[in-house]
Amino acid sequence: MKDLFFTGIGSAFNPKLGNNSAFIKKNKNLILIDCGGTVFSRLQELNMLDRVDKVYIIITHTHPDHVGSLGEVIFYLYNILKKKATVIYPNKEFIQRFLSNIGATTKQYYLESENIVKVDDDEFGEFSIEFLPVSHVKTIPCYGFIMNIEGESFYYSGDSNNIENRILMMLKNGELHRVYQDTCGLDYKGNAHISLRKLKELISIEYRNKVYCMHLDQHITRKDIEESGFNVVEQYNGF
Numbered sequence: 001m002k003d004l005f006f007t008g009i010g011s012a013f014n015p016k017l018g019n020n021s022a023f024i025k026k027n028k029n030l031i032l033i034d035c036g037g038t039v040f041s042r043l044q045e046l047n048m049l050d051r052v053d054k055v056y057i058i059i060t061h062t063h064p065d066h067v068g069s070l071g072e073v074i075f076y077l078y079n080i081l082k083k084k085a086t087v088i089y090p091n092k093e094f095i096q097r098f099l100s101n102i103g104a105t106t107k108q109y110y111l112e113s114e115n116i117v118k119v120d121d122d123e124f125g126e127f128s129i130e131f132l133p134v135s136h137v138k139t140i141p142c143y144g145f146i147m148n149i150e151g152e153s154f155y156y157s158g159d160s161n162n163i164e165n166r167i168l169m170m171l172k173n174g175e176l177h178r179v180y181q182d183t184c185g186l187d188y189k190g191n192a193h194i195s196l197r198k199l200k201e202l203i204s205i206e207y208r209n210k211v212y213c214m215h216l217d218q219h220i221t222r223k224d225i226e227e228s229g230f231n232v233v234e235q236y237n238g239f
Contacts, residue, residue, distance in 0.1 A: 003212070004033070004154075004180065005236040007042040011184065011193070011217040012065035018042060018235065019065040020215040022156070022180070024149070028053040029123040033156060034060055037068025040076070046238060049076060054121065058129060059089040060158025061142040062098050071102040078108040086110040088117050090131040091141050124149060132167075134160035136192050146176075154178040159215065161194050163202050171207050179211045180233065185219030196220060196228060205229050 005025070008018020019036025030052045032039075043049050055077060060066060070087075077083045089095040092113035096106065112119070117129045127149035136142035136159045144157040144167075153175060155167050159182050170176045187195035193215065194202075203211055208229035213220075222232045 003178065004156075004233070006214065006233050007046070007236060008036070008038055009214055009216055009233050009235050011215050012036075012063065014216060014218050017216060019068065020182075021066075022214075022233075023048075023236075024124075025052070026123040029056075029121060030054070031056045031058065031124070031127075032073075033058045034066040034158075035068070035070040035073055036065040040069035040072040043073070046236070049073070049081065053083070054123075055083070055085045056119070056121075057085050057087050058145065059087065059095065060144065060156070061136065062095075062140055063137075063159070066159070067098070071099070071104055074099075074104050074109050084109050086112060088112045088129060090115050090117075090143060094141060132164065134158055134164075135162045136160050146170075152177045154180065156180045157182045157194075159193060161192055161198075163194070163199075168202065171203070171210060176210065180214055181211055182215040183213035183220065183225065183230075184215070184217040185221075185224065186217055193217070196224060199230070200228055203230075 004022040007021045009020055010017025019038045021036055021039045022033040024031040035057055074085050077085050087109050115131050120126050130146045131143045134142050134144045142158060144160055146153060146155050155176050171179055182193050183199055184193040184195055187197050212231045212233050213225045214233045225232050
């Protein structure tokens with residue numbers, strides 16, 4: 001599997017980089033990770049939705065920069081393209097309530113809602129998503145996940161101010177091909193996101209080449225990240 005592609009790589013308060021959202025596309029099937037306020041317009045700019053048959057949308061949490069245009073994607077697929085997105089999120093009651101509150105009915109989408117979701121897709125083959133609770137905010141449930149697809153595994157943090165020991169051990173043991181980590185420049189007590197300083201404390205230099213920083217705020221630069229030995233995700237502008 002190739003690296004993830006990103007429609008946007010910015011934090012909620014860094015709109016020039018777009019809301020952080022990643023995807024994997026294979027032929028006419030699409031896996032989308034999060035769907036913030038800028039995502040639907042980016043997908044339209046890229047003419048991506050009109051060229052797919054199946055759309056899976058993995059949601060990490062329900063902050064607006066991660067679900068702000070989820071309704072638009074669901075409605076566009078259902079009403080215009082006559083297709084139904086599959087929403088993947090581990091807390092069934094919570095996500096159904098959220099979708100109901102924005103006007104989406106259960107007939108307009110499919111829902112996969114388990115801690116470990118396994119999918120057998122005609123393009124991607126069998127893939128799995130294991131959700132892990134992460135430390136971000138106390139007001140809503142927040143998750144990262146381990147994804148196994150096409151013989152590779154990666155960890156995607158969602159928004160988090162820490163990395164669990166299990167993920168660090170999997171990285172050190174070679175069980176993860178990549179780690180996609182929410183990273184910011186701001187560094188203060190109680191920050192809901194992980195600072196570059198803390199990331200350097202958690203991950204020693206020999207493992208940093210497998211870590212890709214995303215969800216960037218205005219207080220961090222590509223140079224800061226790369227000089228620390230980490231990678232920076234790239235914003236996708238078309239094949």
